[in-house]
Amino acid sequence: MEILLKQAANLLDDRDLLAALGNFSALIFYEVEDLNWVGFYRLKNDELVLGPFNGKVACSHLSLKSGVCALSVKKEEVVNVKNVHDFKGHIACDTNSQSELVLPLYQNKKLWGVLDIDSPKLDRFKSEEVALFKKLQILLNERLTQAVFVKEVHDLHDFQSMI
Ligand code: SME
Numbered sequence: 001m002e003i004l005l006k007q008a009a010n011l012l013d014d015r016d017l018l019a020a021l022g023n024f025s026a027l028i029f030y031e032v033e034d035l036n037w038v039g040f041y042r043l044k045n046d047e048l049v050l051g052p053f054n055g056k057v058a059c060s061h062l063s064l065k066s067g068v069c070a071l072s073v074k075k076e077e078v079v080n081v082k083n084v085h086d087f088k089g090h091i092a093c094d095t096n097s098q099s100e101l102v103l104p105l106y107q108n109k110k111l112w113g114v115l116d117i118d119s120p121k122l123d124r125f126k127s128e129e130v131a132l133f134k135k136l137q138i139l140l141n142e143r144l145t146q147a148v149f150v151k152e153v154h155d156l157h158d159f160q161s162m163i
Helices: 002-012 017-031 068-075 127-160
Strands: 037-044 047-056 061-063 079-081 099-107 110-119
Touching: 002 017, 002 127, 017 037, 017 047, 017 127, 047 068, 047 110, 068 079, 068 099, 068 110, 079 127, 099 127, 110 127
Parallel strands: none
Antiparallel strands: 037 047, 037 110, 047 061, 079 099, 099 110
16 A cells, blocks of 8 residues: 555656646556546536546546536545445446545645546445545645646746746
8 A cells, every 4th residue: 555655646746737647547547456447527617527547438527416426526525335326326437337436636725626436346445445545635635736836837937938
């Protein structure tokens, strides 16, 4: 678990946010057992828009009216669904999914979107995995917040080059 956290922190250290999130999703997808989809949805104009991910082709846009990701956004809580077939309104992008974990993500304490993780196994996310993903959630929040700072520095640089 410690090695994975270190690898995640190193990959998230990339100066480009998209590159960082793309590699992060690949790391989790290939290093954590029994997952069939790992990726990001970004909250944009009252919907969730697909971000970097690993796994099968997924819905590009999710409404906030139904689904596990929408619930996590509305409640601003980690949502752990042990059996997606028991979740009314579950959106099945990959029919292999049996359980799902969704974590809300923040940029400067403002809701940014979610990290969505699907498993082909029922009740895949036990307390150990949830603890791991909560640590990764903290790293992601830090990286997303840092992105604002990096953008501000770039904007300032662009501005300075114009004067
Ligand atoms: N199952 C999600 C939709 C996204 S896919 O799993 C990638 C949901 O119910 O919100």
